[in-house]
Amino acid sequence: MTAPPTYDAVVVGGGVHGCTLALFLARGGMRVALIERGPLCREASGVNAGTLTMQMTRVALIPYALRAHRMWATAREWLGHDVGVVVCDGLSLAFTEREAEILSFRAGKRREAGAPIDLVSPARAKAIEPGLSDHPILAGFCPVDGYASAYLTGLAFRRALVEAGATLFENAEATGVEPCAGGYAVRVADGRAIAGARLALCGGVWLEPMCAWLGVRLPVKVLVNQLAVTERTPPVMRSVVGVASGLLSLKQFANGTTVIGGGWQAVGDRDRGGFALRPEALIGNLRLACHAIPALRGARLARAWAGLEAETADAMPAVGELPGLPEAYVCGGVHSGYTSGPYIARLLAERMLGGEPDLPLFPVERLLAPAPEAAGASPRVPAGADAPEGDPAR
Amino acid sequence: MTAAAPPLRAEAAVIGAGPAGATAAAVLARAGVSTVLIDEAAAPGGRVWRAPPDVLRARAGGPELAEGDALRARVAGAGAQLLAGAVVWSVTELGGRFRIDVMTDGGMTDHGPRVIEARLLLVATGALERVSPFPGWTTPGVIGLAAATILLKSQRMAPGRRLVVAGAGPLLAAVAAGALKAGAEVVAVADLNGAADWARAAPALAGRPALAARGAGWVAAMLRAGVRPGFRTGVRAAHGDMRLEAVELGPVDAEGAPVAGAPTRRVACDALAVGHGLAPATEITRLLRAAHVFDRARGGWLPETDDACRTSAPRLYAAGDGAGVLGAAAALAAGERAAAAMLADLGRGPAPRPAPGASRAARFGAAMGRLSRQRPAATAAIAPGTVVCRCEDVTRAEIDAAFDAGATDLNQLKHFTRCGMGPCQGRVCGDAAAELLALRLAGRGGVDAARRAVGQWTGRAPLRPVPLDALIGAFDYADIPVPDPAPL
Amino acid sequence: MRRIAAPAARNLSKVARVMFTADGDEVAARAGASVAAALIAAGRPALGRSPRDGRPRGAFCLMGVCQQCVMRIDGVRRPACMVEARAGMVVESLA
Incomplete structure (x- = not known):
């Protein structure tokens, strides 16, 4: 040529x-x-939960995520079109002592990286999110949170x-x-x-x-993240809610639907996409969601699906x-x-x-x-080599 | 965690207890194959041979009740395990077994989840009714033709006092005659087909004299009551706010498109039963990613099957109207064929003989299918402001705008507009929405080629909306199998 | 509480009736009827509203597919066409 x-x-x-x-x-x-x-x-990019949270972001990516959050919040200006972005409060919940330990450590590390996360009492958390159950014993609160309508x-x-x-x-x-x-x-x-x-x-x-x-x-590992959405309901919550482990993301959209995610694994691969759910994982994810926001029990599950996320070594x-x-x-x-x-x-x-x-x-x-x-040899850097030391979850 | 009912394990599961599914389950069980037969209704029979509630049984009658009773007796005698009142919300296949998740419904009190596991699965889920959208079709009082048959047959009531019956296919006369018998006034019958269209179906009708005679009986009942079918007539609009007040009817051409400028007629009524044919219910075969083909004459998209009802997916079979709409009689034969193939594949029976040429039942079904096929010209005439997706109030104009914005397949349309994203999951609007996109996309290959390019909705669980409360039950937090935390 | 007279009352004479309430009104249903059929027979075809435009909606498919007749029935959202009317049932339109 x-x-x-x-x-x-x-x-x-x-x-x-x-x-x-x-x-x-x-x-x-x-x-x-x-x-x-x-x-x-x-x-x-079209089937993810649309969560724009710092409390699930890897510590080393916090500076990038904070800037990206500003981009999403101003999408109408630079993108020129609406992606349904809502900026709101975010809570990350701990239900057990061990989760509180993980939450404290992780919130601290993310705060050091620049995310404005405070640890708050259950009472304060409930003031921020009136839909919350009485189960949390500690919460991470971050005013820089929100979501887009990924579709x-x-x-x-x-x-x-x-x-x-x-x-x-x-x-x-x-x-x-x-x-x-x-x-x-x-x-x-x-x-x-x-x-x-x-x-x-x-x-x-x-x-x-x-x-x-x-x-x-x-090498790129394939994560098969499961997601679910309820039909439209009257308001049950007004913030983005997650848990200390990162295994829940929960928010209700303006149209009344609530998207429930958190990276529970379904079945899929590169060739076939996320082609099957694991019903136990779906039910587990839904139980966790209702443990945090009990009014969700009155909703009906409208749809569940899975999307593929890439993870490097x-x-x-x-x-x-x-x-x-x-x-x-x-x-x-x-x-x-x-x-x-x-x-x-x-x-x-x-x-x-x-x-x-x-x-x-x-x-x-x-x-x-x-x-x-x-082929078969490992990448040069072992997985998690840059993870902060002392994480109680590890 | 609450003790969930243990999984039901069987060699074969059959979803749908209509003519195809119930027949297959009976044959399998008779041959000694452990078989679970699952249906939403309280008893086998499907939609056509649906069992009336016990309290209304004494008032029921007719050949369909007798045929349904015969089918129910056959299932009961064969030893298949019947799981009735069970709504299937998920079907997955892993490690060589199908897992079917249902919500059983014991009349509100003991509803709860149940799991069935089986090596072989026959999907016999029948058909859904297709209604081509028109202005006002969302008005309370407008119902489907199939809906009207449910009211007439299993609820023993007419849909209203002054009824208009409209659309295409044999259900028109059946509903009109049934409504008259139930004491309603049938104020108009509007048939998209003309006398010439029915004449073309005559040879196939002659091959099924009993069914043809029933049809003639319906028409005779209409004529006795002074109801004359309006041929080549379609619904232009339904009027009313909180309830239907009138329907506007007008002439259509041979392709089903309204004749422009022709005078229309406004008919006062309190109910409109309208339907434009049946479409195979492909939710489960789509969910399991079986291959599908588009065949307008057999109802549109249907799972690709060999002549023994095997789909492209291992150990997955499809039979009856869900595999191509041919009617109840053809579905009975398909149930026999599917069971023979399943027995052979289990090593418990001879290789199924090749299917004979199209039976009389199948020819009859195909002729009815042609009369009630989806008509592109009728879809093309839908006015821009007409709601297409009833769940999300998405109009034809919004669908056209999405096409202009780059949505050329059905799933992209869903993302762009929320069409099909509501609780019915696109079952009601899918055919119309896909046809609207296809009409825009159509090139030299024509609308059917464009329909193939536009595709179907990706199959998603739950197959019906499921109440979260019933699905998750009572549980202890400690028992939730929360995966390991994400990396920090 | 208003009592709604069912227009098909002559048909009700031969079978047992059950009474339930729909949005506070007492409704008579023939035993065995679905909630949706009972409300149609009682002259109440509008069962809910569409979420985006707030337009009235009624039962449409009567086979649990279209979800247009979903109501809160004894506290649970269910398609009214798939639930048999029972005495004392409390049926509410969704807001």
Whole structure:
């Protein structure tokens, strides 16, 4: 191929990371192509719980999540379209002494990282959230919390991307990438090749097979997070409620539906998606929810589903250039990626546009496993190596 | 934690105790296969052969009661375990077994969860009624044709005092005749089909003389009461606020589209029974990710099956109207075929013989299906302000706007508009919403090709909304199996 | 408390009746009837309102599919078409 690539950047993967990256690259003056196997934001970015909380965010990501929270809260301004974002109080509950210990430790670490979390008494918690049961013995309170209607993400980003002049290839499955003169050519299932001077792989749980196209082995674990929603009911709560372990996220939307999540595991994989629930896990998740907000018992369960979340070996993001592959980037593996995604993807856009990001990226070298011929070897950094010491939950 | 009822374990489970499911369960049980037969209703029979409540039984009658009683006796004699009054809310397949979660309903007091496990599963969930939206179809007093048959047959009451019957297919005459018998005044019958359409179905009708005679009896009853069917007539609008006051009827063309500029007729009434055909209930086969095909003549989307009712998913079978709408008689035969295949697959019977060519019952069912097929031209004529999704009040204009904003498949439409996101989970609006998208998307391949591209709703549990209180019961916090904490 | 006379009263004579209350009004139902059928027979087809536009809704499919007739029946949200009317039952429209 001798003609220069058509695009300045080709982004593969149209979730919240890929969409944000493509949007800011396009607004930065680049000719951008965004390739997505299905419609935009219909995997994890469209089916997650929409929680925008600090109390489930990894400590090292708090500075990013706080900035991302501001972006979500002002989505109408920078995105130009509504994602149904509500900013409200957040509570993380402890029901037992052991959970109180975990909560105290974790809230402390997150506070050190910048999240304005206070430990409050059950009475104070109930004043903040009148829907609360009498079961909590301690609560973490954070005024920087809230939620989006995740199912609106695709509509909002699609409109913004079209307005920004990005070229969208939806329902176009990328099947491979080859370096070409002046960049990279992405092959899609219908045989077309879409070439760009820069390449960004934003494939969520599919990041691992995408990197393999370039001979890079970046192991990505697939979490199959279960979610449930009630039908519309009169108000039962007004804040975002979680628990010390992070295994509950609960909020009621303006339309009266309540979304119940927390990362309980359903059944699924990369090929088939989240294809089956585990009824015991669903019932367990619902019991935990009703233990926190008893009025939920009067609601009916309307729908349950599962979405795939990517987790790297150390459960920290992979955001940066691929070693030895100039102008080929990855962006993914962000824990609670919906919360922090827009800010982290914007950082990468700044870097790809030649700027200096406000906060550091997450170089991927640490996560790379040896080439496939040495398959089976572990990544160089053991899981949880950067986790704060002393967490009673560990 | 409260002691939950232990799982019921069986070799085979059958969901749906209509003609197909009850027959299959009886054959399986007779052959010595442990079989659980699950149904929402209190007794087998399905919708067509539904058992009336005991207190109304003395007033019931007719061939469908006799056929239903025969089916009920067959199930009872065969030794299948019947789980009646059980609403299936989840079906999963793991490790070679199906797990079926139901809520049993003992009349409000002892409702609670129950689990059935089985190696083989037959889905015989029948059909749902399709009603093509029109202005005012959400007005109280407007009900489905199938709903009207339920009121007439199992509740022994007419849907109203002054009734309009409208739509397509054989249920029109059945409902009109039944309502007359129940003492209602039938003020209009509006049939999308014309005399020529019915004439085309005549050969298939002739192959089922008993059913044809019943149909003729319904028509005769209508004529005796002075009710003349209005052919090629459709509902333009229903009027009224808290209750139905009038229906506006107008002529339609051969494709079911309203004839523009033609005069309409306003008929005062307090009930409208309206239906535009049946669609296979595919919730469970979709949930289990079996392959489906779109076949407009057999009701739309249906699970792909071989001629022995095997779906594309291992050990999962589908029979009866849920596998393609062909009617009760064809469903009986399909139940026999499914059971034969299940026995063979268990190593307990010979390989099923290839299905004979289309039976008379199937030809009859197919002819009725053609009369009541979904008509793209009728859907295309839906006015922009008409509510399509009754749960979420999503209008046709909003669906068109979502298409313009980039929603080209049914699930993206759901995200963009909440169409199908309400408690009915898109069962009522799905066909109309998909057809509206397909009409916009349709290229050279036509509307059916576009329907395939638009797809179906992804199957989701719960299959019916479940009260949380009943689902989670009483429990101790310490017994909740909370997973390990997320990393910090 | 108002007493609603069922228009199909002549049909009620032959079978037992049960009385329940719907939004505070006493309603007569034929034994064996569903709550939805009883309310239709009593001339009360509007059972609830649509959530977005607040428009009246009544029973539509009568087979537990469409969820348009969901009411609070003895404190539990259930489709009125799937619940048999019982004496003393308390039935309320959803707000």
